[in-house]
């Protein structure tokens with residue numbers, strides 16, 4: 327509970343159009359359906375809907391303070407506050423409502439097209455090894471110490487974040503590691519936050535439906551490095567073509583990592599990838615270590631170098647960093663093996679971008695002893711440009727490609743598959759492929775086709791336990807379906 331007057335001290339540029347002070351505030355939200363008595367309702371003009379259209383619902387649910395960007399008919403007994411930017415106001419009001427919880431935590435933010443979830447898991451493991459009480463926010467789940475909470479999106483809305491932070495502070499958490507998506511940076515979900523560490527993994531094509539150009543996408547990502555604390559550190563991949571761009575925009579100290587660039591301060595070498603993991607050597611400004619990760623793939627060396635940089639930025643000893651990384655056994659739905667004793671391999675992975683896919687298939691090539699069979703699709707209502715590119719990559723690396731639905735959302739599933747097929751057919755060589763729209767059938771088909779030593783890669787949905795169609799969502803878990811398919815042999 328807080329006094330509205332107190333919260334308004336944290337707002338800039340606002341006008342109280344109608345006031346009924348003093349007002350006790352019992353919560354704050356941007357969604358009329360979440361309003362409870364005594365809540366502030368902040369109206370956001372979104373991409374699909376306009377929050378101003380739901381003011382009546384919000385008042386019906388008990389909102390007594392309405393934050394607006396444009397003029398609306400007023401009702402007696404209700405306080406109306408007009409602001410220039412509702413998303414900014416949401417962030418500022420909730421920051422004050424939750425007693426500036428974000429400032430009481432050491433925030434470690436990870437951004438980049440691929441590797442955010444994996445890197446946050448690695449950093450969490452290091453922090454825990456150092457006996458630090460941690461919070462985690464990301465695609466798979468949110469965590470406060472050992473307590474797990476479901477995640478709706480990669481980076482929640484600002485008020486939901488502040489609420490989580492407040493619970494973290496209450497639980498004694500001192501460090502919070504979070505994924506910071508480009509949507510979050512663009513839509514001000516992390517506006518006014520100060521990050522102690524900002525990590526840049528990489529930028530490759532994705533989300534052009536939202537950002538329209540790669541330049542806008544890159545610029546959105548760079549905002550994380552402008553939001554560092556004065557003593558903050560930007561941990562930046564300088565093998566990535568956008569690394570330099572992030573360095574130029576980094577407000578704090580820079581710590582670079584890489585494999586190819588000999589100027590990288592944290593540098594991996596002597597990399598050996600095998601089916602159960604990867605081993606390599608790392609030089610850092612404070613010493614050298616040999617590492618044996620239980621996660622496989624060349625790309626995971628990059629993720630771990632980012633995690634090492636974060637650990638060093640937080641003054642964690644190298645030995646503890648090594649222990650933290652080596653004790654991580656895997657990340658749900660990322661190169662996860664499904665083993666029911668069958669004589670071929672089955673991997674479930676979350677690659678959903680051309681770069682992620684290429685990385686996984688290169689790893690598959692390094693470890694596979696037989697044919698590679700891929701089952702994948704692309705999400706609807708997301709970047710359409712990546713579809714043919716992914717088709718082409720699949721055809722280049724795999725002996726059999728099975729195109730199937732991912733989350734079609736509001737799009738026609740067959741149209742998505744035809745978009746992928748276009749790329750698949752661009753290759754000069756003949757491609758062995760099938761289109762099976764139903765994902766369950768597709769997985770069963772792949773498993774039935776697999777012979778001894780083959781590798782079936784079921785890609786794109788990883789940890790997801792649902793499939794989203796236009797008008798409904800069904801429970802769906804690639805790992806469970808793969809098990810059923812194997813057991814049916």
Ligand SMILES: CC(=O)N[C@H]1[C@@H](OP(=O)(O)OP(=O)(O)OC[C@H]2O[C@@H](n3ccc(=O)[nH]c3=O)[C@H](O)[C@@H]2O)O[C@H](CO)[C@@H](O)[C@@H]1O[C@H](C)C(=O)N[C@@H](C)C(=O)N[C@H](CCC(=O)O)C(=O)O
Pocket residue numbers: 356357358359369370371372373374375376377378380465478479480481482483507508509510513536
């Ligand atoms: C493009 C995008 O990110 N959109 C998000 C954004 O939508 P929006 O602001 O346009 O909102 P809107 O749906 O048009 O509605 C406008 C306002 O009316 C409100 N409303 C709406 C209906 C109602 O009955 N009552 C009501 O008050 C809404 O709560 C909202 O405040 O804010 C909404 C509320 O928080 C989000 O649900 C919505 O996420 C959509 C569903 C989404 O799919 N987002 C994805 C793309 C996303 O954010 N992904 C990133 C990263 C992905 C990655 O890691 O690769 C993520 O961080 O998860």
Ligand SMILES: Nc1ncnc2c1ncn2[C@@H]1O[C@H](COP(=O)(O)OP(=O)(O)OP(=O)(O)O)[C@@H](O)[C@H]1O
Pocket residue numbers: 438439440441442443444445465480505527528625626628629659660661675676677678681682683685686788
């Ligand atoms: N550093 C990396 N470079 C390229 N591909 C990667 C990297 N790390 C992971 N991947 C691939 O991308 C997939 C997603 O990885 P992860 O979940 O860690 O990324 P993310 O950035 O959190 O994704 P999202 O944008 O959905 O939150 C993995 O399953 C793997 O196939």
Ligand SMILES: N[C@H](CCC[C@H](N)C(=O)O)C(=O)O
Pocket residue numbers: 465480678704705706708732733786787790
């Ligand atoms: N966080 C990513 C995940 C995509 C995963 C894929 N299964 C899809 O639904 O497109 C996104 O929202 O673009």
Ligand SMILES: [Mg+2]
Pocket residue numbers: 442443444464465466480505
């Ligand atoms: Mg993620």
